[in-house]
Amino acid sequence: MSAVLAEHIEYLTLPGRNALYRQAIGATLRPGDRVADLGCGVGVLGLFCLEAGASKVWGIDSSDAIHLAREVMDRAGYSDRYECIAGSTFRTVLPEQVDLIICDHVGFFGFDYGIIQLMRDARQRFLKPGGAMIPQALDLMVAGVSSDDCLAKADGWTRESVPEQYRWLDRLSRNVRYSYPYAAADLIAAPVALGHVDFAADEPDFYRFETVLTATRAGRFDGLAGWFDCRLAQDVRMTNNPLAPESIRRSQAFLPAEESFAVEAGDEIRVAVRFRADDPMISWTIQPPGGAKRQQMSTFNSTVLTPADLVKEPGRPLSLSHEGKARAFVLAQVDGQRSADAIADRVLAEWPDMFPSEQAVREFVKSVLAHHCAV
Ligand SMILES: C[S@@+](CC[C@H](N)C(=O)[O-])C[C@H]1O[C@@H](n2cnc3c(N)ncnc32)[C@H](O)[C@@H]1O
Known part of the structure; x- marks a missing residue:
């Protein structure tokens, strides 16, 4: 708690x-x-x-x-x-x-806490036709970042204090969406509007927004800052714009460049941000000036996937894991008559070594019952 x-x-x-x-x-x-x-x-x-x-x-x-x-x-x-x-x-x-x-549900970058799918589902199933929504829409803003603190977030795995065997994780950590409370001095390209999300509209599942940033000074370009300007009601807007005095001071998003690069004042940097309504994944590209290689980053590249994430062959027969069997066994004891204590006693009597100790079995039974029984 x-x-x-x-x-x-x-x-x-x-x-x-x-x-x-x-x-x-x-x-x-x-x-x-x-x-x-x-x-x-x-x-x-x-x-x-x-x-x-x-x-x-x-x-x-x-x-x-x-x-x-x-x-x-x-x-x-x-x-x-x-x-x-x-x-x-x-x-x-x-x-x-x-x-x-x-x-x-307005995230650091507006859309990045799952608000689009949350509102879409609730609008379709909970809301009367013509009903009202708060918030109504999001305007997404993006700017260029030059900040030692932000860079330290993205290249933390290369630090001296990190044992050498872990340094390879640097490749992954450039593909993470971080949060950071920017000051004006952290921005190297002025903010521009990136895109608009309307919660009342039937928008596609996939969003792709593109824009061009212009460097305001010479320096090192470390990535993108993202924030929101959110319409709560017709004349009521809420923003975490770090440059606005009326900001609610929610941190903003930091999307790192794969490799920081030098810019001169006036240089143009083409950027794109892509995301889905129904998935927390974000992809972004940054095109440095002067024809340098376009950098492509995605939170997909930092997602840890395990065999359990693999799609099983649909025709293959499946069997329960040990935990699956234990859960099914506990639930099979729920008959509308037995209490939680009686169920735990029965599980211990019939499958005493389900887990290494009596306490572990009792705790497991308690948590299964808490999740699956009506109160
Ligand atoms: C950002 S907090 C906002 C809390 C509160 N509405 C407020 O304005 O202070 C988001 C809350 O939503 C909950 N949450 C996130 N996704 C949810 C979902 N799909 N269904 C129910 N709760 C959810 C979290 O547990 C958390 O308490």
């Missing part, structure tokens, strides 16, 4: 964020509206909706934060109008359609 507290205090204390959401809710929500708060965390956006006159909020979250949301609503006297759903929005079925869907 302490990780949940550490995470959510960050969201709740970002300068200006709560006020912008309250403003957007004020401009959007009508008294009596029904609301789905997607990834509600400790419930703060739903709380604002209730304060603004919502008649019902479903708060959905897949982390332990949902239990704090429940307690907060009890204490605030809203438990009759706020319903907590513990689990993924993608697996949630609501009892009725709502007037408003709301979330703050």
Whole structure:
């Protein structure tokens, strides 16, 4: 639970964020509206909706934060109008359609925390025709970076302190999306608009945005900075633009170049960013000036794939792993009559060496039952 507290205090204390959401809710929500708060965390956006006159909020979250949301609503006297759903929005079925869907799934680069698919799924399944959404759209911004700190993130595996056997990981670490709180001095090419994402529109699954950056000074070009300018409601915008005084100071994204290169003021650097709505993967290319080789990076190249990630031959017969068998065995004991203790006793009696100790077996049984039994 302490990780949940550490995470959510960050969201709740970002300068200006709560006020912008309250403003957007004020401009959007009508008294009596029904609301789905997607990834509600400790419930703060739903709380604002209730304060603004919502008649019902479903708060959905897949982390332990949902239990704090429940307690907060009890204490605030809203438990009759706020319903907590513990689990993924993608697996949630609501009892009725709502007037408003709301979330703050806005990542460092806007799209990079899965907001597109989250909103798309919720719009299609939870929202009444013509219902409202907060946020409504994202404008993505990109700039050039020259920063020792950022470079240190990308080439950390080459450092003296890293044992030699690990240095090869340098190749992978250029293909990672990092976060960084930029200052104006970290930028070597001025920000330009990269692309637009509209949550109300049926957009394709695949996004490819291209633009040209212009170096504002001579120096070393280390990669791309990315951030968002997000439309929460018609006249309410939220940004983490590091150059804007009204920034909510959420960090921005850093997408490294495979190899840093020198630029002169006025040089043009062509860049492209590609991503899918339904996948966390991001690919980016950077074309240095003067006809140098185009650099192609992708988080796919830093993804650790194991045999379990391989697509199995569809015709091949499958068998359960040890853990799979253990899970199936535990679930087979659930008959609508036995308690958790009785199930654990039975598992221990019939398969005592399922795991190395009685305690390990009891803990496994407890976690399987917690995940798969109705309460
Ligand atoms: C960025 S936090 C926002 C929390 C809160 N809405 C706020 O504005 O402060 C995102 C939350 O969404 C949850 N989450 C992420 N994806 C989810 C999903 N598909 N279904 C349910 N919860 C999700 C995470 O557990 C986390 O608590």
